[in-house]
Amino acid sequence: MEYKIVPLTEEHVSGIKLIDDLCFESPWSLKSFKSELSNPLAVYFVALMGEQVIGYCGYWWVFDEGQITNIAVHPDYRKMGIASKLMDEMVKKCSVTDVYSLTLEVRVSNKPAILLYEKYGFKKVGLRPKYYDNKEDALLMTKEIEQVG
Numbered sequence: 001m002e003y004k005i006v007p008l009t010e011e012h013v014s015g016i017k018l019i020d021d022l023c024f025e026s027p028w029s030l031k032s033f034k035s036e037l038s039n040p041l042a043v044y045f046v047a048l049m050g051e052q053v054i055g056y057c058g059y060w061w062v063f064d065e066g067q068i069t070n071i072a073v074h075p076d077y078r079k080m081g082i083a084s085k086l087m088d089e090m091v092k093k094c095s096v097t098d099v100y101s102l103t104l105e106v107r108v109s110n111k112p113a114i115l116l117y118e119k120y121g122f123k124k125v126g127l128r129p130k131y132y133d134n135k136e137d138a139l140l141m142t143k144e145i146e147q148v149g
């Protein structure tokens with residue numbers, strides 16, 4: 001399976017919206033994704049197979065920190081290393097742009113995501129009680145980023 005990781009453009013927005021709808025209980029609106037294109041703090045990447053968006057990730061760059069907003073892979077393309085490649089791209093971008101740490105919230109029930117983040121050196125640093133719409137707790141995780149630039 002051949003795919004590539006590229007920066008998000010307007011032509012990818014409907015593809016990431018579809019994935020978001022498939023993957024999350026409370027998906028973002030199409031308007032929210034479109035607004036990320038003009039958000040100077042937003043950094044997003046998509047995984048493309050041909051022209052099809054099969055995964056995406058993003059973070060907000062605030063001063064020297066990155067706050068991961070989303071990372072998701074279309075259910076038909078999971079367990080193929082795509083989430084890892086997307087994470088690699090985020091970490092690489094952070095390491096050359098003075099982002100010294102990445103932070104995220106993840107549902108405590110999302111074991112596959114937690115395992116992915118731990119694989120990348122994210123540490124559990126807190127809990128946000130009843131963070132999600134269904135009142136599920138969020139695990140707060142963070143990772144230090146080594147600068148190479």
